[in-house]
Amino acid sequence: MTTGFTALSSARRTIALLVLTLSGCVTIPPNALKMTPDTLERRHLQTRRFDGIEEKKILAASAGVLQDLGFNIDESETKLGLIAASKNRSAVSGGQIAVAVLAAVLTGTVTPVDKTQKIRVSLVTRPAATATSMGVTSSWYVRVTFQRMVWNTDNQVTRIEAIDEPAIYQEFFEKLSKSAFLEAQQI
């Protein structure tokens, strides 16, 4: 048991050292600022068109939905149709804990598990180019994007990722449609 423990922790130290040396010469991935084949698909997933509503009203409705979901608004710029918001939440997952407990029983080492996450969102409105009547745009594209960072019980970052699950975007837009409708009806 003791030798296993030492081997494991020394392996972990080696990895930590490797990560440190690697981070000394980090370079940006070649496709980081390029459109990729899934760019269009993601754009569709993250965008909806709303007709017959002013930009300010759709933004107000969006702020309402974000608040419903527990986000705090960090920034907004109405002139550019932007709302940026975030929330800190637990990232504890039952499955991960079960694996960690099993590992602890088998090896005697404590495996760090995910603990907290920061979820960020930006929501942007953009005039739908085809629809202006008397110079006033009443059709708007709303694009929303979510991302998150996850920290474990050792306070290390374990995930830095965009959130791409279609269901999340669908549900968000369902809520926004309802909210925008209420906004349009002035209820």
Next chain:
Amino acid sequence: MTAKHAITLVLMALALSAFGCASSTKQVLATGASAVQLRSFQSRAFDTTDSETTLRTIIATLQDLGFVVDKADADLGSVSATKLSGYQLRITVTVRPRGEKQILVRANAQYMDKAVEDPKPYQDFFTSLEKAMFLMAQQVD
């Protein structure tokens, strides 16, 4: 003797901490590539004077590239955004009038904790942006 040792140790620690502090604050005004070179590959001129539409197009392009917008200011003409994709990439894009008929767009990016000083990623960004603008991005000196 021991007191002397202690004093020497304290002095050494002080000297070290002062040195450490000085060397990392140097980063505040540090640049890698020359300022002129950086500005050249971080900037492009577009034949438009509509800065609001330009900013909106920049925001849309950043969203296409997987960024979440952190903040934007129409009056200052700036947008900052972050991309999380196994890494953290931060970008700030500014617009300002260039002469009577053009807008100058400048981008600067930070990958993890380093400035992006390679021309290629900026080229990629402007290639995406010019498609969205329906305008040619012009190299400026």
